Amino acid sequence: MTLPVAVLVSGSGSNLQAILDRIEAGRIDARITAVLSNRADAQGLVRAAAHGIPALALPHGDYPDRTAYDAALLAAVRQSGAEAVVLAGFMRILGPDFVAAYRDRILNIHPALLPSFPGVRGPADAAAYGVAIAGATVHFVDEKMDNGPIVIQAAVPARPDDDAAALAARILAFEHRIYPQALAWLASGRLTLDGRKTRLAPAAIPPADMADAGPCLVNPPLEQGF
Ligand code: GRF
Numbered sequence: 216m217t218l219p220v221a222v223l224v225s226g227s228g229s230n231l232q233a234i235l236d237r238i239e240a241g242r243i244d245a246r247i248t249a250v251l252s253n254r255a256d257a258q259g260l261v262r263a264a265a266h267g268i269p270a271l272a273l274p275h276g277d278y279p280d281r282t283a284y285d286a287a288l289l290a291a292v293r294q295s296g297a298e299a300v301v302l303a304g305f306m307r308i309l310g311p312d313f314v315a316a317y318r319d320r321i322l323n324i325h326p327a328l329l330p331s332f333p334g335v336r337g338p339a340d341a342a343a344y345g346v347a348i349a350g351a352t353v354h355f356v357d358e359k360m361d362n363g364p365i366v367i368q369a370a371v372p373a374r375p376d377d378d379a380a381a382l383a384a385r386i387l388a389f390e391h392r393i394y395p396q397a398l399a400w401l402a403s404g405r406l407t408l409d410g411r412k413t414r415l416a417p418a419a420i421p422p423a424d425m426a427d428a429g430p431c432l433v434n435p436p437l438e439q440g441f
Contacts, residue, residue: 218245218402221297223288223305224252228259230303230324233391234398235266242440243395245402249295251288253307269295275307285310292317301398302356306335311358319408321356322401324394326386328352328368333361338386339379349373349382350431351390353397355408364413366397366406370432389431396441 222231231250237243250263255272263270271291278284289312292300302309302323314321327337328350334340341349350370355363369389373382400406405416415435426437 216244218299219248219296220245220299220301220398220402221248221292221295222250222259222263222301222303223292224250224257224259224303225254225306226257226259226304228257228262228303229387230390230394231259231301232262234301234303234395235262235268237395237399237441239266240440243399243402245299245398248297249291251291253284253305259303281310282312285313289313289316299401300356301394303394308360309356314356314358319355320401322366322394322397323354323356323361323363324390325352325354325361326383326390328370329354329361329365336379338383341373342377342379342382345375346373349386351386351393353393355413364408364411366400366413367393367433367435369393369428372431389433392426392428392437392441393433396437399438399441 224231238245247268249269249271250259251271251273252260253275255274260270273287275284299320300317327341329352332340348370350368352368353366357363371385371389400415407414422438424439426439426441428437
């Protein structure tokens with residue numbers, strides 16, 4: 216059954232776009248019910264509207280506190296009919312009521328190899344630290360920031376002359392592959408949680424081949440089409 220998903224964005228929405236493209240290519244059995252943003256000027260809202268998807272700005276400054284904002288966001292997500300939630304560059308922490316309402320059905324992407332470099336400066340912190348391998352992580356969301364069980368990670372090389380922007384761009388290219396892949400797995404019911412471990416069931420029809428990740432390591436491996 217096609218999974219109805221709400222996507223939350225704060226900015227460009229390039230991950231939203233990657234997901235939309237894979238849905239439209241028939242690679243993900245999901246339907247985006249709404250795109251919501253805490254910023255009215257988020258480019259992600261424009262991308263959603265261009266695909267005929269309801270796009271709604273819910274500026275957090277319009278609400279007296281976090282609890283009120285969380286309740287409004289949850290109401291809008293529920294109203295859309297979503298059964299799962301994808302955070303695609305959403306720069307707010309979801310409150311406990313929201314997480315409880317969609318427990319184990321919220322995904323986030325973080326531009327670092329968690330648990331290293333959590334927080335909003337992931338690629339900048341990794342570049343400043345001088346890591347040789349950086350990356351991205353898709354994980355389930357729990358009450359703590361950048362903390363829930365990991366679904367998939369991509370490791371990409373970092374170079375000594377990388378600044379934050381260069382490293383972030385190299386990571387982002389892989390975000391656009393692993394996030395649609397993770398959502399495809401969630402939508403097809405292949406993910407189960409066992410404490411902190413995420414288990415991936417084999418595909419009903421085994422993919423003919425794995426996708427080529429080039430010089431990067433992606434685990435679990437990307438399947439054909441991602
Ligand atoms: C991505 O790097 C994502 O990992 C981080 O915020 C950025 C969002 O980019 N959480 P976009 O809005 O999807 O283009």
